[in-house]
Amino acid sequence: xxxxxxxxxxxxxxxxxxxxxxxxxxxxxxxxxxxxxxxxxxxxxxxxxxxxxxxxxxxxxxxxxxxxxxxxxxxxxxxxxxxxxxxxxxxxxxxxxxxxxxxxxxxxxxxxxxxxxxxxxxxxxxxxxxxxxxxxxxxxxxxxxxxxxxxxxxxxxxxxxxxxxxxxxxxxxxxxxxxxxxxxxxxxxxxxxxxxxxxxxxxxxxxxxxxxxxxxxxxxxxxxxxxxxxxxxxxxxxxxxxxxxxxxxxxxxxxxxxxxxxxxxxxxxxxxxxxxxxxxx
Amino acid sequence: xxxxxxxxxxxxxxxxxxxxxxxxxxxxxxxxxxxxxxxxxxxxxxxxxxxxxxxxxxxxxxxxxxxxxxxxxxxxxxxxxxxxxxxxxxxxxxxxxxxxxxxxxxxxxxxxxxxxxxxxxxxxxxxxxxxxxxxxxxxxxxxxxxxxxxxxxxxxxxxxxxxxxxxxxxxxxxxxxxxxxxxxxxxxxxxxxxxxxxxxxxxxxxxxxxxxxxxxxxxxxxxxxxxxxxxxxxxxxxxxxxxxxxxxxxxxxxxxxxxxxxxxxxxxxxxxxxxxx
Amino acid sequence: xxxxxxxxxxxxxxxxxxxxxxxxxxxxxxxxxxxxxxxxxxxxxxxxxxxxxxxxxxxxxxxxxxxxxxxxxxxxxxxxxxxxxxxxxxxxxxxxxxxxxxxxxxxxxxxxxxxxxxxxxxxxxxxxxxxxxxxxxxxxxxxxxxxxxxxxxxxxxxxxxxxxxxxxxxxxxxxxxxxxxxxxxxxxxxxxxxxxxxxxxxxxxxxxxxxxxxxxxxxxxxxxxxxxxxxxxxxxxxxxxxxxxxxxxxxxxxxxxxxxxxxxxxxxxxxxxxxxxxxxxxxxxxxxxxxxxxxxxxxxxxxxxxxxxxxxxxxxxxxxxxxxxxxxxxxxxxxxxxxxxxxxxxxxxxxxxxxxxxxxxxxxxxxxxxxxxxxxxxxxxxxxxxxxxxxxxxxxxxxxxxxxxxxxxxxxxxxxxxxxxxxxxxxxxxxx
Numbered sequence: 001x002x003x004x005x006x007x008x009x010x011x012x013x014x015x016x017x018x019x020x021x022x023x024x025x026x027x028x029x030x031x032x033x034x035x036x037x038x039x040x041x042x043x044x045x046x047x048x049x050x051x052x053x054x055x056x057x058x059x060x061x062x063x064x065x066x067x068x069x070x071x072x073x074x075x076x077x078x079x080x081x082x083x084x085x086x087x088x089x090x091x092x093x094x095x096x097x098x099x100x101x102x103x104x105x106x107x108x109x110x111x112x113x114x115x116x117x118x119x120x121x122x123x124x125x126x127x128x129x130x131x132x133x134x135x136x137x138x139x140x141x142x143x144x145x146x147x148x149x150x151x152x153x154x155x156x157x158x159x160x161x162x163x164x165x166x167x168x169x170x171x172x173x174x175x176x177x178x179x180x181x182x183x184x185x186x187x188x189x190x191x192x193x194x195x196x197x198x199x200x201x202x203x204x205x206x207x208x209x210x211x212x213x214x215x216x217x218x219x220x221x222x223x224x225x226x227x228x229x230x231x232x233x234x235x236x237x238x239x240x241x242x243x244x245x246x247x248x249x250x251x252x253x254x255x256x257x258x259x260x261x262x263x264x265x266x267x268x269x270x271x272x273x274x275x276x277x278x279x280x281x
Numbered sequence: 282x283x284x285x286x287x288x289x290x291x292x293x294x295x296x297x298x299x300x301x302x303x304x305x306x307x308x309x310x311x312x313x314x315x316x317x318x319x320x321x322x323x324x325x326x327x328x329x330x331x332x333x334x335x336x337x338x339x340x341x342x343x344x345x346x347x348x349x350x351x352x353x354x355x356x357x358x359x360x361x362x363x364x365x366x367x368x369x370x371x372x373x374x375x376x377x378x379x380x381x382x383x384x385x386x387x388x389x390x391x392x393x394x395x396x397x398x399x400x401x402x403x404x405x406x407x408x409x410x411x412x413x414x415x416x417x418x419x420x421x422x423x424x425x426x427x428x429x430x431x432x433x434x435x436x437x438x439x440x441x442x443x444x445x446x447x448x449x450x451x452x453x454x455x456x457x458x459x460x461x462x463x464x465x466x467x468x469x470x471x472x473x474x475x476x477x478x479x480x481x482x483x484x485x486x487x488x489x490x491x492x493x494x495x496x497x498x499x500x501x502x503x504x505x506x507x508x509x510x511x512x513x514x515x516x517x518x519x520x521x522x523x524x525x526x527x528x529x530x531x532x533x534x535x536x537x538x539x540x541x542x543x544x545x546x547x548x549x550x551x552x553x554x555x556x557x558x
Numbered sequence: 559x560x561x562x563x564x565x566x567x568x569x570x571x572x573x574x575x576x577x578x579x580x581x582x583x584x585x586x587x588x589x590x591x592x593x594x595x596x597x598x599x600x601x602x603x604x605x606x607x608x609x610x611x612x613x614x615x616x617x618x619x620x621x622x623x624x625x626x627x628x629x630x631x632x633x634x635x636x637x638x639x640x641x642x643x644x645x646x647x648x649x650x651x652x653x654x655x656x657x658x659x660x661x662x663x664x665x666x667x668x669x670x671x672x673x674x675x676x677x678x679x680x681x682x683x684x685x686x687x688x689x690x691x692x693x694x695x696x697x698x699x700x701x702x703x704x705x706x707x708x709x710x711x712x713x714x715x716x717x718x719x720x721x722x723x724x725x726x727x728x729x730x731x732x733x734x735x736x737x738x739x740x741x742x743x744x745x746x747x748x749x750x751x752x753x754x755x756x757x758x759x760x761x762x763x764x765x766x767x768x769x770x771x772x773x774x775x776x777x778x779x780x781x782x783x784x785x786x787x788x789x790x791x792x793x794x795x796x797x798x799x800x801x802x803x804x805x806x807x808x809x810x811x812x813x814x815x816x817x818x819x820x821x822x823x824x825x826x827x828x829x830x831x832x833x834x835x836x837x838x839x840x841x842x843x844x845x846x847x848x849x850x851x852x853x854x855x856x857x858x859x860x861x862x863x864x865x866x867x868x869x870x871x872x873x874x875x876x877x878x879x880x881x882x883x884x885x886x887x888x889x890x891x892x893x894x895x896x897x898x899x900x901x902x903x904x905x906x907x908x909x910x911x912x913x914x915x916x917x918x919x920x921x922x923x924x925x926x927x928x929x930x931x932x933x934x935x936x937x938x939x940x941x942x943x944x945x946x947x948x949x950x951x952x953x954x955x956x957x958x959x960x961x962x963x964x965x966x967x968x969x970x971x972x973x974x975x976x977x978x979x980x981x982x983x984x985x986x987x988x989x990x
Contacts, residue, residue, distance in 0.1 A: 012430030019407030079295030134811030
């Protein structure tokens with residue numbers, strides 16, 4: 001009964017991974033003959049400043065994304081867990097960005113952030129009329145913000161649901177002890193959301209590591225190399241420079257980093273819990 | 282279940298922040314909407330955030346004349362087929378994981394756990410050549426098959442954690458009645474797992490509907506173009522016609538918006554039930 | 559756990575074999591996508607309408623030898639065509655820019671020699687354009703649309719308001735930049751996010767400073783070609799322009815695909831723009847008043863006073879080209895060759911190109927151009943191509959793809975001021 005799932009996953013996900021591993025040891029331009037390369041692609045990639053920068057940018061992007069998305073989603077999620085009418089309305093509106101494709105979001109923000117014809121020129125606020133996507137110092141932060149715009153709604157939902165599962169007796173008891181809202185937040189809400197935080201952060205981390213679509217359409221990796229993260233570097237190396245061997249090395253690095261992060265985060269909490277459950281069943 | 286504290290002491294920080302975030306969310310959406318109504322020749326002349334002086338639907342007309350409905354239909358086919366197959370094969374696999382007594386189920390679960398971390402980007406080059414060799418290049422199947430493969434791990438995990446909560450006694454009593462595994466799956470597991478199936482189905486539908494990389498690499502012609510890619514190519518094709526590009530954006534989210542309005546509760550509770558544990 | 563590992567590695571062994579076989583088989587799969595007759599892939603935008611009309615006319619006249627055409631956006635096409643050719647999925651007629659890509663196709667026997675079958679067409683072409691389709695003295699590609707020289711456009715209303723005029727020399731250009739800056743407009747619009755418009759600047763500057771030889775050294779793979787004094791000077795001039803504020807502060811976020819660069823000139827927010835001749839129709843659409851009032855001016859690239867370059871030399875795309883894929887069936891190849899020699903640049907095709915402001919690289923068109931409604935621009939570009947001492951193919955097409963990517967990358971950093979001209983030269987020398 002598990003066969004169809006295994007076959008589909010095996011053929012279109014596992015087999016290609018071995019293909020990537022094989023390709024990382026050959027020279028191939030997608031057109032001519034395939035020749036054996038040994039570890040050439042690996043040493044080349046390791047010494048290439050562009051790829052090293054891409055790896056560093058990927059780490060930076062991931063950290064910034066988590067630092068931006070996690071507190072905002074947590075705050076909004078906890079707030080929206082309240083039952084007032086207008087909060088329900090807010091929750092409805094907050095959901096909207098989830099409906100947009102990355103391509104749609106990127107196209108919108110490109111137009112909106114255009115220094116000459118975008119919102120900055122409309123509001124006549126010098127603060128907003130920055131060269132957002134053209135300044136190498138700013139572009140990465142703009143990308144982090146736009147990614148946040150897309151995904152904070154999703155994580156807000158997770159936190160909202162998590163908060164609603166906290167028994168309200170805990171709050172009542174603490175109020176009897178004279179705890180204020182700030183204390184309650186730190187002593188009850190946060191500890192009780194432990195697993196929610198882990199789930200949400202894992203998804204954020206793995207998601208940011210592999211971010212491609214939005215950056216591809218929004219900046220194409222520029223200005224210069226300011227937003228050329230690893231997945232984009234891989235794509236450009238493979239499908240623009242036609243260096244399939246080098247691109248495969250980068251792809252493998254992506255897989256390894258992704259696996260390491262999700263294994264690491266799972267080890268800390270979630271999976272061990274799930275696995276022990278499965279062992280018990 | 283309500284958090285009483287909120288009714289006694291208003292959460293000022295949270296409220297201020299929520300309203301601020303609302304502005305952040307709404308501004309781009311407002312911008313998309315008004316710009317799509319702006320006449321092409323006024324785009325560079327008018328204030329980008331003002332209501333158009335001469336609102337018009339001609340941008341929508343230009344988009345619809347450019348095969349938009351076909352891209353739309355392609356997206357529907359790819360999304361529906363991917364989600365249906367993903368759910369079918371994953372619920373079968375999840376059943377095996379939950380019921381198996383040997384190491385097989387546990388290993389299957391571990392593979393799925395690792396599978397979540399495999400980025401689509403990493404596998405794209407071999408997937409491309411695999412699809413070419415299978416003779417599927419530039420067909421809708423070329424999008425459906427890999428989309429299913431990469432949706433399986435997460436779907437399997439969520440369904441598995443849901444199925445574990447079905448009481449053992451239910452399985453036992455059906456087995457006593459002589460039911461086959463298939464019968465148990467269809468009569469017991471699927472009906473009970475309906476909320477989880479809806480959840481993960483919605484989530485994967487969003488993923489596939491908005492997917493960009495597979496269509497970018499695995500298809501080429503207008504016959505097989507799906508919505509997100511069409512937005513990108515509209516951008517090249519319409520050039521300075523920003524209102525048309527944004528009208529296409531509006532049209533591309535309409536079905537998701539309709540689904541959201543019609544089935545908001547299901548969608549939201551589904552999404553949160555899946556990940557909120 | 560042990561069992562699991564072993565099972566997985568067994569699976570791995572089984573998995574590698576078919577992949578390796580599949581990859582190995584890629585290069586020699588015959589037949590093309592399907593046997594339903596000849597196919598062609600073109601580009602959207604530009605001369606798409608003329609190309610569509612040409613295929614429709616051909617299909618009407620030759621119901622038994624139909625050609626099915628499809629059209630793609632520029633970037634998407636460039637990414638797909640190579641992998642399509644490599645995997646035997648190429649169309650019969652391949653749209654291209656000639657240059658290094660064509661040489662690569664020829665070296666891998668992917669396209670066929672059409673010297674004889676298209677001689678009727680090549681005889682009528684402007685030699686500088688026909689030349690580009692040849693590799694080792696044989697014709698592998700023939701032009702299919704208009705010549706696309708890169709032109710300096712000016713919004714004369716803006717220039718006049720700033721008290722300056724169309725620059726003809728490098729020092730006049732610098733003076734115009736100062737004057738326009740003083741008038742609070744962006745002197746020169748540049749789509750820096752797209753990077754390729756930046757190539758136009760360095761190509762023209764290198765040509766004006768060092769002549770044809772400057773880039774020929776790169777093509778020949780000569781060591782140190784990029785740090786040659788002429789090339790280095792061209793890179794330094796870029797830095798000089800950027801430092802003088804010639805492109806404004808925001809150029810790095812301007813996107814050419816969305817036309818945000820020439821929109822700056824149409825709307826009077828910028829004075830000039832260096833762009834391909836293909837953007838002229840956009841001015842007709844977006845700034846009809848400017849064009850009708852005679853205030854959209856165009857000129858050749860300024861002369862560098864002490865440079866060795868010929869002032870008539872131009873940069874751009876001599877044209878786009880059709881090649882015939884070797885993997886297509888013989889019947890389809892025949893159909894394609896007939897189409898090239900009979901239908902490309904026939905009377906109707908020339909008419910439909912001229913109608914959209916595109917000048918085909920065919921000799922002796924002066925009289926026909928004079929009959930058009932708006933002959934000034936057509937006449938200007940036609941004369942430019944006809945009289946050019948040298949027509950230099952866009953650099954990103956002329957050199958191999960991996961080098962071109964490095965070039966775009968380093969060039970954008972040069973424009974951003976992240977690297978100096980010397981560092982640019984050093985980085986590019988490393989790619990040779």
